[in-house]
Amino acid sequence: MQGEVRLVVTFEDGSFRRFSKSVVKDFRKLPLDAFEERHGLQCWRSEGKIGRGGYGLVHVGLLQRPDGTTRPVAAKLFLGGLTKAKEQLNREVGAAMKLKQACATASSSSSSSSSSSSSHEQPLPLLAAAEQSPFVQLLCHGGRPGQLPMMVMELAKGCVACELEDATEKRDEIWAQMEATQQQADAAAAANTDVASMPDNVTRARPAAPPGSGVLPAPRPPPPPPGFEPLPVASPRPCPPPPGFHALPAAPRPPLPPPGFAPLLASPPVPASAPASAATSAAEDPLLPSVRVARAPPGFPVPGTASAPRCRDVWEDVALLPLKQVLAILVSLAAAIKAMHRVGLVHNDVKPANMLHRADDTYCLADFGLAEQLSPADPTGTFVFEMACGTRHYMAPEVQSNVPLTAAVDVYSFGITALCVAVTGSNSAAADWFAQQSWWPAGDAPAAARAFPAGIFPSYLPLSLELLLLDCVAWDPQERPTAEQVVQRLAAIWEEVVVCGY
Numbered sequence: 267m268q269g270e271v272r273l274v275v276t277f278e279d280g281s282f283r284r285f286s287k288s289v290v291k292d293f294r295k296l297p298l299d300a301f302e303e304r305h306g307l308q309c310w311r312s313e314g315k316i317g318r319g320g321y322g323l324v325h326v327g328l329l330q331r332p333d334g335t336t337r338p339v340a341a342k343l344f345l346g347g348l349t350k351a352k353e354q355l356n357r358e359v360g361a362a363m364k365l366k367q368a369c370a371t372a373s374s375s376s377s378s379s380s381s382s383s384s385s386h387e388q389p390l391p392l393l394a395a396a397e398q399s400p401f402v403q404l405l406c407h408g409g410r411p412g413q414l415p416m417m418v419m420e421l422a423k424g425c426v427a428c429e430l431e432d433a434t435e436k437r438d439e440i441w442a443q444m445e446a447t448q449q450q451a452d453a454a455a456a457a458n459t460d461v462a463s464m465p466d467n468v469t470r471a472r473p474a475a476p477p478g479s480g481v482l483p484a485p486r487p488p489p490p491p492p493g494f495e496p497l498p499v500a501s502p503r504p505c506p507p508p509p510g511f512h513a514l515p516a517a518p519r520p521p522l523p524p525p526g527f528a529p530l531l532a533s534p535p536v537p538a539s540a541p542a543s544a545a546t547s548a549a550e551d552p553l554l555p556s557v558r559v560a561r562a563p564p565g566f567p568v569p570g571t572a573s574a575p576r577c578r579d580v581w582e583d584v585a586l587l588p589l590k591q592v593l594a595i596l597v598s599l600a601a602a603i604k605a606m607h608r609v610g611l612v613h614n615d616v617k618p619a620n621m622l623h624r625a626d627d628t629y630c631l632a633d634f635g636l637a638e639q640l641s642p643a644d645p646t647g648t649f650v651f652e653m654a655c656g657t658r659h660y661m662a663p664e665v666q667s668n669v670p671l672t673a674a675v676d677v678y679s680f681g682i683t684a685l686c687v688a689v690t691g692s693n694s695a696a697a698d699w700f701a702q703q704s705w706w707p708a709g710d711a712p713a714a715a716r717a718f719p720a721g722i723f724p725s726y727l728p729l730s731l732e733l734l735l736l737d738c739v740a741w742d743p744q745e746r747p748t749a750e751q752v753v754q755r756l757a758a759i760w761e762e763v764v765v766c767g768y
């Protein structure tokens with residue numbers, strides 16, 4: 267498919283390519299093939315937008331090789347003014363190129379060391395694969411003069427829907443069952459049916475609520491004592507308005523929660539004093555002007571309010587992803603963070619949406635737009651941000667308190683990301699919603715009260731994983747494990763769960 271031609275790019279030349287006026291003129295004037303041939307350039311053909319972030323617009327398209335074959339790629343166009351966009355591109359490209367080089371060096375040294383010493387213990391195959399290329403690969407970058415700069419990356423799959431397919435299927439299934447139950451209940455209520463007098467097969471037709479969904483099957487009324495008529499079931503029909511009054515319009519039905527979420531029994535009213543939706547207040551927090559916050563789906567509890575149920579009550583105790591898959595994702599993510607830290611880079615925006623699923627079923631970390639290069643001259647390994655940046659619900663607490671930061675910020679974000687992905691099987695909206703739940707510190711509570719609530723871990727996650735993630739989200743950055751330790755502990759959990767059968 268020959269899509270729209272967006273931009274002309276050059277390959278890994280390390281700088282923005284400045285085209286002469288005559289090249290630009292030819293680009294406008296000539297058919298693409300002729301243009302490519304005349305100038306020895308390759309053009310990227312965009313087929314459509316697949317993602318939009320705070321800094322970039324990601325398109326999918328084809329990059330044509332010199333031999334005429336094409337390769338599907340993702341291309342990120344940087345948003346904002348040209349200067350700002352170039353700044354962002356420089357930061358992101360700089361980090362991506364450094365990581366690419368570091369990965370190449372690591373894989374060549376590991377292959378030479380494994381061939382030189384056969385007695386050397388082989389790393390876990392899972393880990394070996396995760397460490398080989400844990401990042402979205404940067405293919406090229408550049409841009410036409412006057413247009414926003416762009417970078418072209420390996421295309422990862424599963425990013426269009428931003429869901430991990432297995433989990434989506436399972437959630438859809440659960441949701442379909444719940445919806446059917448709801449529809450039947452609605453239909454019965456509308457017909458003002460006397461449930462007690464319904465024939466047995468009608469009540470049996472009601473689909474069972476999914477295990478642990480929190481949706482209890484409607485209790486059947488007890489049979490009346492002998493000689494008594496069954497009581498009529500209270501009519502859900504509204505009373506007719508008194509004479510001279512108009513009927514009120516029907517109250518709108520609350521929007522359905524996303525698939526796999528248990529609907530709340532009733533939307534809790536938000537007390538005026540409560541942190542009226544952490545989501546909204548966070549978005550308006552004057553201290554955090556750059557932070558974007560994912561909003562809770564409408565009708566869902568506002569974190570921090572008394573009536574907000576614990577996550578465990580909302581997120582049924584059903585594992586949406588097989589544990590093996592969860593671990594594969596976490597190992598890849600931890601390996602990527604470890605590789606970044608090894609070369610002195612801090613990612614600063616570890617979150618589910620930046621964890622992409624590749625076509626070959628491996629996982630990789632993307633988006634180095636906020637990556638920070640630690641100064642090799644500074645033995646403290648600290649850095650400072652002018653303002654808190656990252657994504658609020660995955661952000662380590664110290665990021666907001668104007669103290670020098672360390673690579674431990676990524677370990678905290680890893681902990682939250684890991685829990686959200688494990689529970690929701692999602693790397694987008696559902697995961698973000700879950701991230702907003704009760705552990706988010708409200709107001710000025712003392713640090714002690716901000717400890718991560720351990721009770722939030724579902725029982726289908728092994729205790730060893732729970733303990734690891736709890737260590738990652740320790741309030742004090744010094745108490746968190748290093749990324750290297752996280753990888754080691756995950757490898758041990760893999761042994762326990764997959765090899766020994768848990």
Ligand SMILES: Nc1ncnc2c1ncn2[C@@H]1O[C@H](COP(=O)(O)OP(=O)(O)OP(=O)(O)O)[C@@H](O)[C@H]1O
Nearest residue numbers: 317318319320321322324340419420421422425633
């Ligand atoms: N290589 C890729 N393959 C497929 N989709 C991608 C790729 N890179 C990014 N995307 C999609 O585009 C979205 C936005 O990309 P990215 O996170 O890099 O932009 P951003 O502007 O830095 O966003 P944010 O500020 O939210 O982190 C991603 O969440 C993902 O859905």
